Amino acid sequence: MTTQEFVIATRESRLALWQAEHVQALLRARGLAVRLLGMTTRGDQILDKTLSKVGGKGLFVKELETAIEDGRAQLAVHSLKDVPMELPEGFVLAAVLEREDPRDALVSTRFDSLDALPRGARVGTSSLRRVTQLKSRRPDLVIEPLRGNLDTRLRKLDEGQHDAIVLAAAGLKRLGLDGRIRQYFGVDEMIPCAGQGALGIEIRADAAMLRPHLDALAHRPTWLATAAERAVSRALGGSCSMPLAAHARWGADGELTLSTALGHPIHPERALLTASERAAVADTAAAEALGRRAAAVLSAQGADEYLKDV
Numbered sequence: 001m002t003t004q005e006f007v008i009a010t011r012e013s014r015l016a017l018w019q020a021e022h023v024q025a026l027l028r029a030r031g032l033a034v035r036l037l038g039m040t041t042r043g044d045q046i047l048d049k050t051l052s053k054v055g056g057k058g059l060f061v062k063e064l065e066t067a068i069e070d071g072r073a074q075l076a077v078h079s080l081k082d083v084p085m086e087l088p089e090g091f092v093l094a095a096v097l098e099r100e101d102p103r104d105a106l107v108s109t110r111f112d113s114l115d116a117l118p119r120g121a122r123v124g125t126s127s128l129r130r131v132t133q134l135k136s137r138r139p140d141l142v143i144e145p146l147r148g149n150l151d152t153r154l155r156k157l158d159e160g161q162h163d164a165i166v167l168a169a170a171g172l173k174r175l176g177l178d179g180r181i182r183q184y185f186g187v188d189e190m191i192p193c194a195g196q197g198a199l200g201i202e203i204r205a206d207a208a209m210l211r212p213h214l215d216a217l218a219h220r221p222t223w224l225a226t227a228a229e230r231a232v233s234r235a236l237g238g239s240c241s242m243p244l245a246a247h248a249r250w251g252a253d254g255e256l257t258l259s260t261a262l263g264h265p266i267h268p269e270r271a272l273l274t275a276s277e278r279a280a281v282a283d284t285a286a287a288e289a290l291g292r293r294a295a296a297v298l299s300a301q302g303a304d305e306y307l308k309d310v
């Protein structure tokens with residue numbers, strides 16, 4: 001009898017490889033034979049434009065899905081925040097793993113915090129979500145585009161192109177680069193994006209052999225929290241080019257609190273719309289209902305007017 005070998009399609013950045021190897025190790029521990037198939041996506045190739053201009057974060061996942069479609073691979077490991085709200089027909093998010101630190105972090109060679117940055121300091125980030133939240137706190141900052149994988153971004157900082165950059169703590173921690181973090185932003189101070197810090201494993205909906213293994217890796221509290229976060233984005237139109245923050249956390253009482261913020265995509269100086277909703281959440285339907293409730297509060301404040309041009 002031959003044992004089937006499973007293949008994980010992955011991007012080739014150091015972070016993507018770390019994440020794919022992490023899942024490979026978890027599946028090997030369950031007795032499966034697993035190898036990696038590295039590939040370059042359009043999101044990795046196009047580095048001179050912001051993602052929202054070239055078709056969004058979905059660019060990071062499309063090629064991996066094609067490899068699965070063709071049978072060259074059976075699984076794709078994604079940073080959940082890069083996964084579009086709706087997957088193509090025939091694909092499912094079969095597992096969301098326990099979340100790493102969801103916070104954003106400030107990295108700088110010279111300054112210890114956002115408040116320590118001088119007037120007009122140059123801050124690198126290409127995330128509209130980060131831009132609008134930074135501008136609402138520090139309108140004087142000059143925000144500069146910053147794309148590329150983590151090593152590239154840190155190199156640009158070290159070369160002096162920026163006074164500070166803002167990155168997800170999760171990626172830095174996974175690569176052992178968290179020693180470079182000068183300030184962690186609280187999740188209410190700089191609300192993370194939906195899914196930040198969590199890994200999602202995508203397979204074909206009919207890959208029955210893999211299901212029990214992925215069920216065993218899944219982390220239900222993270223699944224429910226990120227389901228609420230992703231539902232906000234879906235309810236507002238699902239585009240990843242919107243400056244939307246959505247983060248849910250479990251309280252000691254077992255209730256889920258969902259904090260959201262929406263900035264204006266073209267005029268980052270306009271007021272942030274915010275909504276925070278809380279509920280006891282026992283299943284995916286309740287998590288998504290919580291997300292839709294927060295989205296409705298944002299809509300009542302004018303979210304649709306903010307988003308009409310994206």
Ligand SMILES: NCc1[nH]cc(CCC(=O)O)c1CC(=O)O
Binds near residue numbers: 080167
């Ligand atoms: N958008 C790119 C991306 N996708 C996932 C991470 C970090 C890991 C994570 O949030 O899970 C990053 C880098 C960043 O935003 O700084």
